[in-house]
Every structure is written in structure tokens, then in C-alpha cells.
Amino acid sequence: MKNVVVASVCFIITTFSIFGQPNSNIKQIGTKDRIQNINLKTNPNEFNFDQALKSASSYKNLNLSNNNLEYIDRRISEFQNLEYIDCSDNQLTGLPDELTNLKKLKKIKLSNNKFTHLPEVLQKISNLEIIYISSCEITNLELNLAKFQNLKVLDISKNPIKQINCFNNNGKFEEFQLNECRLNNFPSSLFKIYSLKVLGLSGNEITNIPNEIMQLQNLGKLDLSKNKISTLNGAVFELPKLESIDLSHNQLQNFVVHGANPSNIKMLMLGKNNINNFSSNNFEKLEYLDISFQKAQKLFLNLDKSTNLEVLDLSGNPNLQIEGVEKLFNINEIDYLNADLTEFPPFICNFKQLKKLNLAYNQISTIPNSIANLTELEHLMLSGNQISSLPESFCSLQKLKWVWLDQNRLSSLPVNLTKMSGLKLLSIRKNQFPDIQKEKIVSQLPKTVRVSF
Numbered sequence: 001m002k003n004v005v006v007a008s009v010c011f012i013i014t015t016f017s018i019f020g021q022p023n024s025n026i027k028q029i030g031t032k033d034r035i036q037n038i039n040l041k042t043n044p045n046e047f048n049f050d051q052a053l054k055s056a057s058s059y060k061n062l063n064l065s066n067n068n069l070e071y072i073d074r075r076i077s078e079f080q081n082l083e084y085i086d087c088s089d090n091q092l093t094g095l096p097d098e099l100t101n102l103k104k105l106k107k108i109k110l111s112n113n114k115f116t117h118l119p120e121v122l123q124k125i126s127n128l129e130i131i132y133i134s135s136c137e138i139t140n141l142e143l144n145l146a147k148f149q150n151l152k153v154l155d156i157s158k159n160p161i162k163q164i165n166c167f168n169n170n171g172k173f174e175e176f177q178l179n180e181c182r183l184n185n186f187p188s189s190l191f192k193i194y195s196l197k198v199l200g201l202s203g204n205e206i207t208n209i210p211n212e213i214m215q216l217q218n219l220g221k222l223d224l225s226k227n228k229i230s231t232l233n234g235a236v237f238e239l240p241k242l243e244s245i246d247l248s249h250n251q252l253q254n255f256v257v258h259g260a261n262p263s264n265i266k267m268l269m270l271g272k273n274n275i276n277n278f279s280s281n282n283f284e285k286l287e288y289l290d291i292s293f294q295k296a297q298k299l300f301l302n303l304d305k306s307t308n309l310e311v312l313d314l315s316g317n318p319n320l321q322i323e324g325v326e327k328l329f330n331i332n333e334i335d336y337l338n339a340d341l342t343e344f345p346p347f348i349c350n351f352k353q354l355k356k357l358n359l360a361y362n363q364i365s366t367i368p369n370s371i372a373n374l375t376e377l378e379h380l381m382l383s384g385n386q387i388s389s390l391p392e393s394f395c396s397l398q399k400l401k402w403v404w405l406d407q408n409r410l411s412s413l414p415v416n417l418t419k420m421s422g423l424k425l426l427s428i429r430k431n432q433f434p435d436i437q438k439e440k441i442v443s444q445l446p447k448t449v450r451v452s453f
Contacts, residue, residue: 053078065089065109077101088112088132100124111135111155118156123147134158134177145170145193157181157200165189179203179223191215202226202246209233217241225249225269237263237282248272248290257282271313275299280306280324292316292335303328315339315358326350337361337381349373360384360404369393383407383427390414398422406430406452412437418444427452 052059056078062085064072069090076085077098084107092113099105099121107130108122115136122131123144130153138159145151146168155177164178164187173195178187180203190199191212198221206227213219214235221244222236230251236242237257244267252273257263267288270278276296280286286306291299293316303309304324311333314320318340325347333356334348341362348357349370354377361384372393380397383406390405395416402425410431417423426445429452433441438453445451 057081060084062086072096072099074098080104083107085109095119095121097121097124100126103127106130108132117141118143126150129153131155139163141165144168145173148173153177155200166193169193169195171195174198176200186210186213188212194218197221197241199223209236211235214239220244222246232257234282237265240264243267245269253296255279278302280304284308287311287330289313293338322347329353332356332376334358344368344371346370352376355379357381367391367394372396375399378402378422380404390417392416395420401425403427413441418446423449425450425452429453 053075057080059079060081060083062079062082065086066089069087069092071092072087072095074096076096080102082102082105085105086109088109088111090113092110093115103126105125106127108128109132111132112135115133115138117138118133118141122128127150128148129150131151132155134155134157136159138156139161140163141156141161143166145166148170150172151170152172153175157177157179159181161178161181161183166189169192173193175198176190176193176196177200179200183201183204183206186206186209190196194215195218196216197218199219200223202223203226206224207229208231209224209229211233216239218241219239220241222242223246225246226249228251229247230253232252232255234257236245238261241264243264245265246269248269248271250273252270252275255270255275255278262284263282264285265283266285268283268286269290271290271292274295275291276294276298277300278291279302284305285308287308288311289306289309290313291301292313298319298321299317301320301322302324303322304327306324307327308330309328310330312328312331313335315335315337316339320339328351330353331351332353334354335358336345337358337360339362341359341364344359344364344367348354349368350373352373352375354374356379357374357377358381360381364382364385364387367387367390369391371391374397376399377397378399378401380400380402381404383404385408387405388409388411390410390413392414395414398420399422400420401422403423404427406427406429408431410428411433426449433453442451
């Protein structure tokens with residue numbers, strides 16, 4: 001924890017004063033019962049390690065990040081009540097054995113150092129639950145989970161990993177982050193970690209999802225974004241506990257999943273692929289769908305079965321054919337920006353429960369009177385269009401709080417806009433308002449409304 005509570009004292013140190021020779025300049029650091037966190041940053045004469053040891057048992061969180069450290073002082077073991085240490089952004093290649101004496105240590109951050117392997121001493125810290133060791137120089141990962149008795153989370157992202165071997169599951173390991181590790185296939189040893197709930201493999205070069213993924217029966221969240229996947233294995237959608245999957249920034253084309261059982265997926269991210277056909281037949285529990293910015297010339301979207309959908313992102317799809325929208329009874333947010341729309345999509349005004357609507361950066365010139373149907377609308381983004389006027393019905397949106405109409409062609413606003421009691425923000429920059437009209441708008445709107453010209 002980097003934040004220091006009010007009753008805490010923040011300490012500052014140079015590399016040499018704590019991890020080389022002791023600094024002779026002693027500064028009073030406070031009483032034992034008040035100190036909770038210690039934050040060691042590079043600034044001479046602000047901290048003395050020997051003095052800190054006198055109240056070492058008070059410290060729960062220790063921040064040693066960004067100090068250009070090459071090693072950690074072995075007297076670190078004196079801080080018996082430490083629960084979290086941040087040693088990131090240094091020059092560390094190893095860790096002292098004395099860390100094993102920290103029986104209460106649960107979380108350690110070692111990112112952006114010079115480690116070439118996972119330090120063995122971490123296996124001996126009995127209560128360690130979370131390890132962050134991303135952006136180092138690890139090429140081979142041998143992970144014997146039986147030796148990490150309580151490990152729940154390991155983030156080893158942004159390492160040039162060539163080989164991964166995971167074995168002897170401890171039954172508690174829940175989250176594994178392997179993002180941007182230059183992996184060109186799905187590491188097969190991961191399928192042995194039956195307890196895994198969250199798996200991050202974003203930013204690699206994976207081309208397919210193997211059938212063995214069905215062994216991960218407890219997996220709830222899977223991130224495979226920014227890979228090279230072109231075809232789908234529908235089996236992944238039948239994982240009984242999988243609720244969120246990110247497949248954005250891949251090379252998918254046809255997304256029609258045929259499975260024996262309906263999927264439990266609630267969040268599905270498919271943005272920036274080549275999809276030309278999406279069917280919701282197996283996604284009856286879907287609540288969030290991002291299918292924005294497809295590279296295909298046309299996109300056919302069937303939402304007939306997704307009656308539980310709450311958030312829908314259609315952005316960046318100029319040639320979209322959509323069916324089943326009349327059954328989206330629970331939709332409360334729609335994003336449909338950058339889609340070359342020339343008119344306000346008629347189907348949107350049927351969603352009386354809609355709370356957030358983003359139609360920015362299109363070619364819309366008029367807002368229909370039927371916008372009054374959106375009685376629950378709170379956020380409206382229409383910047384970057386060709387709108388020259390607002391209908392009087394716009395003023396009936398009493399729950400509307402935040403409105404963005406920048407970069408349009410407005411020169412005046414409806415008189416009854418002053419009666420929109422819920423309005424908090426009206427952003428109308430880069431329009432065509434004369435100065436006298438600007439003054440009138442500001443004077444007539446309540447002072448609680450922030451107007452931006």
C-alpha cells in the first residue's frame with residue numbers, strides 16, 4: 001500500500017543509507033503506536049534504518065520502490081508485522097533468505113527488476129498470497145505450486161518467457177497473469193491448475209484455444225485479447241463458471257457458437273476483429289457485449305436471445321444490420337460512435353430504461369421528438385455531429401444530468417432548457433453561439449449547472 005494514513009509517518013532514504021552503510025543522520029520518526037506505513041523514497045538525510053528498527057513491529061506496509069536498489073538489507077526480517085512490501089522499479093536480481101521470517105507477509109511487488117527466475121525464497125514465505133513480478137527478465141518459469149502453500153495470485157506479465165511448467169496445484173491458486181509474454185501457444189501446463197479462476201493471456205501470439213481448456217472448470221474470467229486467434233473453439237463457452245471473456249483485437253471472422261448447453265457468459269468483448277456475423281443463440285445470460293470496430297465490410301448482428309443485455313457497444317460499424325433489438329428489455333447503455341450515422345437510430349428511442357447513450361462523432365443532423373421516450377436517460381454524448389437545433393421535447397428529459405454537444409452547429413437552445421432540474425453539465429464547445437447568446441444561456445441556467453463553451 002503506497003498511501004500513508006494520517007497517523008502515519010513517511011520516511012525517505014537513499015540507496016546507500018539503508019542498503020549500504022547506515023546513515024549517521026538520525027531523524028525522529030514517531031512513536032510505535034502511530035506508525036503504520038513506511039515509504040522509502042530517494043532523498044538524503046530523511047531516514048535512518050537503525051532508528052526505524054526501534055519501532056519495526058509497527059510497520060505493516062513497506063514501499064522500497066524506485067530506489068535503484070541492487071539488494072535488500074537482511075535486517076528486513078526485523079519488521080515482523082509486515083503484510084505488504086513494494087520492491088518494484090529497482091535493480092534487484094535476488095532476495096535475502098531473511099524474508100522467510102516475515103510470517104505475516106501476504107503481498108510482495110517485485111515488478112521492473114532484473115530477476116531471471118522466480119526467487120526460491122518466495123516459496124518459503126508461508127503466508128504469501130500475492131506476487132507481482134512483471135517486467136523483469138524471466139525466460140523460464142518452473143512453478144511448483146505445492147511449495148507455495150497459500151499463493152492465490154501471480155502476475156508475471158511482460159517477461160520474455162520461453163517455457164512454462166506449472167505443477168502440483170496447491171488448491172488455492174486463483175489468478176495467473178501472463179500478459180505480453182511473447183507466448184505463441186496456450187501453455188499446456190496451465191490446464192493442471194484446476195483451481196484457476198482468472199487467467200490473463202493478453203498481448204501474446206496465441207492462434208487457437210485448445211480443447212484442454214475444458215479442464216479449467218473453475219475459470220471465471222479469461223483475457224485473450226490482442227492475440228492472433230482466427231477461429232473459435234466453442235467448448236470454451238461451455239465452461240460452467242466462465243462469465244467474462246475478452247477476445248478483442250484478434251482475427252475472428254464468423255462468431256456463431258453452436259453448443260449443447262447455453263453459455264453462462266455475462267461479459268463478451270469482441271471489439272476490433274473481422275467479424276461479419278454474430279448470433280446470440282447461446283448467450284442468454286449475456287449482460288455486456290462489445291462488438292465495436294469490426295474490420296469486415298458488413299456486420300449482421302442477431303440479439304434475439306440476449307434479453308438480459310445491459311450494455312451494448314456497436315461503435316465503428318458503419319454497415320450494421322441488427323435484429324432482435326426489440327427484445328432488449330434491460331438495456332441501459334448504448335455506445336454507437338464513429339459509425340458514419342446520418343440519422344438518430346430509430347430503435348434507440350424505444351428503450352425507455354436507457355441511462356447512457358453515446359452517438360458522438362457521426363453525421364447526425366437532427367434529434368427526433370421521440371427522444372422524449374428516453375425518460376431514464378442521464379448521460380447523452382452527441383459531440384462531433386451536424387446538429388443545428390434541439391427539439392423542445394429534449395427538455396422533457398428530467399433525469400438528464402450530463403450532456404455533451406461539442407463540435408456541432410448549434411446557435412441557440414430551447415427556452416425550456418432552464419426547466420431541466422437534473423442538469424449538471426452542458427458542454428457545447430465549438431458550436432456557433434454568438435456572444436450575446438452565450439451570456440443569455442449562462443444567466444438563465446441555474447448556477448448548479450456547469451456550462452462549457
